[in-house]
Amino acid sequence: MRMSRSERIHAQLSGIWVSTTRIKALGPMEFELFYDYHCPFVYRASLLLANVAAERKPKVGWRYFSLTQVNSREPGWTVWDASSTERVRGRLAFKSAEAARRQDRFDAFHSALLHARHIDRLDIDEVNVVEQVAVDSGLDIDRFRRDLNDATILEALARDHQHAVAAYGVFGTPTFVFSNGASAYIRLADAPNGAEALRVFDSLVAVAADEPGILEIKRPVKPSPD
Incomplete structure (x- = not known):
C-alpha cells in the first residue's frame, strides 16, 4: 500500500x-x-x-x-578563547546572535540568519553578511558593531556549550x-x-x-x- x-x-x-x-x-x-x-x-x-x-x-x-x-x-583549544584573528567557523554567527539578544531582536535576527545561510547560501562567517542581516532585522548597526567587538560577547556561547555537554551529554x-x-x-x-x-x-x-x-x-x- x-x-x-x-x-x-x-x-x-x-x-x-x-x-x-x-x-x-x-x-x-x-x-x-x-x-x-x-x-x-x-x-x-x-x-x-x-x-x-x-x-x-x-x-x-x-x-x-x-x-x-x-x-x-586540538586539546585545550576552544572556539570562545581562540584568537580574534583566527577564522573560526560559526563563531561570528554566535557573536551576532548574542548581539541581537542585547537589542531584544534575537527572534527576527535568528530566523533571518538561518535563511541567509541555508536558502541564500551566504557565508555567515563574513562580517558584511551578518551586518546586512542585522540591518534587515531592524538592529541598530552601530551598537551591533560595538557588541561584536565586546570581549565578553562569547561568554554566552561558552556557558551554553559547556552546560550542554556537562548536563545533557x-x-x-x-x-x-x-x-x-x-x-x-x-x-x-x-x-x-x-x-x-x-x-x-x-x-x-x-x-x-x-x-x-x-x-x-x-x-x-x-x-x-x-
Missing part, C-alpha cells in the same frame, strides 16, 4: 505512531534547543517550529552549541531538552507544513519527551548502487 507524503514524513521521523491525546497531557510545551547556525537540520527544525507555533505555542529557548568545538581534536545539533529533563537529538528529512507539521511535531514530542524507554531510533540507509 502506498504511503501518503505525510505518512512518509512521519515514518522518516520516528516510525512510531503515537496518539496526540498524550501530547495534551504534557501541558504547556517548553524546551531548550541547542543549535549551530551552520547545521541544515537546525534550519529544518526551526521551520517545523514556526509551522506549529500558532497551534502548539511551543516556548523555545535557543541555546548555543558549537559544532566546530565539539569536532575539534549533547554531541550534535539540533538537540531538544524538555522541561522533564528528557533530551533528544533530532534530524528531520523535511520541514512539513500545515497538518503534516502538527502530526510530526506531536510525534516528536511524544517519543522524545514522554518515552524514556526509547533511547535511539536510527534508520539504515540503503547503499547506492555502483
Whole structure:
C-alpha cells in the first residue's frame, strides 16, 4: 500500500505512531534547543517550529552549541578563547546572535540568519553578511558593531556549550531538552507544513519527551548502487 507524503514524513521521523491525546497531557510545551547556525537540520527544525507555533505555542529557548568545538581534536583549544584573528567557523554567527539578544531582536535576527545561510547560501562567517542581516532585522548597526567587538560577547556561547555537554551529554545539533529533563537529538528529512507539521511535531514530542524507554531510533540507509 502506498504511503501518503505525510505518512512518509512521519515514518522518516520516528516510525512510531503515537496518539496526540498524550501530547495534551504534557501541558504547556517548553524546551531548550541547542543549535549551530551552520547545521541544515537546525534550519529544518526551526521551520517545523514556526509551522506549529500558532497551534502548539511551543516556548523555545535557543541555546548555543558549537559544532566546530565539539569536532575539534586540538586539546585545550576552544572556539570562545581562540584568537580574534583566527577564522573560526560559526563563531561570528554566535557573536551576532548574542548581539541581537542585547537589542531584544534575537527572534527576527535568528530566523533571518538561518535563511541567509541555508536558502541564500551566504557565508555567515563574513562580517558584511551578518551586518546586512542585522540591518534587515531592524538592529541598530552601530551598537551591533560595538557588541561584536565586546570581549565578553562569547561568554554566552561558552556557558551554553559547556552546560550542554556537562548536563545533557549533547554531541550534535539540533538537540531538544524538555522541561522533564528528557533530551533528544533530532534530524528531520523535511520541514512539513500545515497538518503534516502538527502530526510530526506531536510525534516528536511524544517519543522524545514522554518515552524514556526509547533511547535511539536510527534508520539504515540503503547503499547506492555502483
